[in-house]
Amino acid sequence: MATVFIPGSMRDLTGGQAEIEVHGSTVRDIVDELDVAHPGVKDWLVDGNRLKPSLSVAVDGVVSPLGLLQDVEGDSEVHFVAAIAGGC
């Protein structure tokens, strides 16, 4: 199962849990699975059929431009992080 790291600001939706193991082969699966166990997670992360524009997802340390469509391995680490661009 993939390990999802829950941002501090989202932990009231997960009963304070900071790390949750979840089945799924894509980030979309992971979010759907999380939302079943912890209702409200999907609303927090997703806008329509994509991650909220203010968020990115990092799978195994690599920020993925594919967002919800990114594949996830059984032992992956999944982080939801702020979406930013750079300056030069």
Added chain:
Amino acid sequence: MSDQSYEPSMVLATKTFDVVGTRPVRHDGADKVTGRAIYGADVTLPGLIHGAVLRSPHAHARIKSIDTSKAEAHPQVRAVVTSADIADAGDKTVDLGEGLTRLAFIRNNVLARAKVLYRGHAVAAVAAASVHDALEALNLIEVEYEPLPPVLTAPEAMKEGASLLHDDLTTTELGKPTDKLSNVASHFRHEKGDIEKGFADADLILEKEFDTSTVHQGYIEPHNTTALWNNDGRIQIWTSTQGPFTIRDTTAAILEKPVSQVRVTPTEIGGGFGGKIPVYIDPVAALLSKKSGHPVKIVMSRADVLEGTGPTPGSHIKVKMGVKNDGTMVAAQASLAYEAGAFPGAMVIPASMCVFAAYDIPNVMIDGYDVVVNKPSTAAYRAPGATNAAFATENIVSAMAEKLGVDPLDLRLNNASKKGTRRADGPKFPRIGCVEVLEAMKSHPHYSAPLEGPNRGRGVAIGFWFNAGLPSACNIAVNADGSITLVEGSPDIGGTRTSIAMQAAEVLGLPIENVSPSVVDTDSVGYTAVTGGSRVTFATGLAAIRAARDVRDQMIKRAARIWGVDADTVEFEKGVFISRNGTENRMTFAELAPQLAATGGPIVGRAGVNPPGVGGSFAGNIVDVEIDPETGKVTILRFTAFQDAGKAIHPSYVEGQMQGGSAQGIGWALNEEYFMNPDGKMMNSSLLDYRMPTSLDLPMIDTCIIEVANPGHPFGARGVGEANIIPPPAALAHAIHNAVDIDMRRLPMNPVAVMEAIWQKNGVTD
């Protein structure tokens, strides 16, 4: 048919390619040195008229009325616009590629609506037959203001009862909206481990506060734009920008046009450094064009640039770090309050990702505050946010080393982040070069060279920037003479035409002279994100690699057709197609190129990417200084810049980025600041008074490129445009400390600040 590529996770010093890693002359060099390159101010069109912008004299005021009738009556005036010519955005949000933004913030920054929020805020604009007529007509516009008290720093703006910039801005507190009206747009937090336990385990805890001033990117070419609102409703814009697609999308959003109705041509650009990403005058010129029926050009003055465009945030930073006596860092805590300027969006999120990124510390807590103040809306500036943060962190790390009696580079090496280190904001690092940069610094002759004499000191510091990926597109067409034309959409600030062309040349086995690269308008290439985040050589380079591979694969099929063999039997080695199916057939790229029309038609390779695999970059400095104890002047005696470039695609351009970033970091450290009076007026809005370093102020900046391959790029490239600006202020503060035993916690460290610190150390009170 395998592509040459680096083995991931190895140091590359001995690796060579045919084109990548060489130092060819840049394609745009002749035009630049002969003055033939077309910059925005050079653009001219039939019927061109000129625009000028009226700016607020107040840092904070309500606009009670604007009367443009006298300006409109001026015989040479063709059009006048105010915010009344732009629809009220209400609470509508738009996604312009960097997250959701309130459209009202963007529109109200372009032309103020109900309030002016900084001195220099655009209020109205005029188009007239000449620039002089336009400037004269500005004086005829009558604006009645109700001045309000300004707030000019983050701590001031965060106080209870502070004057509020926005009537409807509430704080997003740890991800949750609140209904508290405030100048704090958001407060967020990153946590790792147990911060209280970490400090309890520490043998030595240091805690300090730091302030950094607002500084400008200081690009030499002012903002400029020429806009034509065609009779068919289509808008054409020629502008100096880091992001033509950003200008297109933002202008379309402001003017409520579909993006297909806006075409943006990026002219040559005289510097940007992050400051030429936002939109300021393009939609204003477009509106003036619509009203007047003429193309309209606006060129900012230097005062317009300094007072009316986005500098990088000033900040108030608290850092507390704990270390064990054996030199193991065990806890780190930061509070980062960054000035957003007039509208939310301070560069505090990237600052939070970088403030402790260089170190593997088990217990971390980082609080970030995005605070609006009555200064221009801030913009990116090379590694935005990270320089401020490193100034604080590196001060404490060097002070820890001094108190523990260990070498400052050894303390850093003992705690350096490496592959697998988890950052406080969550993800683990992929392969990075922090250790290699520190080892290069420690073994460099500069570090062991004697430094003798009074009032002299040596300092060190490091910094991290994560770099960006983002979308890029590239097309490559094959010419009959065996050359290729390469079309891309990344404005070339630092030689990227050539660094991108080199990657295509490497794939196709061509000499770089046989690649003709062009940066084109938004109708002529696929969406390409801004030249920013040190992304172009990495991401647009990757698009060029894939487009070249597309060309190669198509040409293999043509060669196979000519030879009557299966395409799978054709290989491509260093510019030669080879079939070893029984008899050996060979044909060079140049021999096949003229046969394309007869074998199926022209070949065009194309690629669009939005790549993962971005490689972050570490940079470090060793600097020697001498302080004049009578004046406080800091003279830099020697400066060496180190940076992990991954594979340096064009080493001269990497060195140029390192030297340029270092020079800007030195200016930020020693001279530059927005000097504001209590009313919020910038008192030094010219380059005579806003003191950027010149070549006479600096020694030769020596460079040392470290090459730790980025596994996410076929040639191992990392972005190099930004990390180099991060360490100079911290390294200089360390050097000043070692020279005259003072602790500099405020930028700039100008002679006044140095003398005040010396007097304070000596107990001089007046």
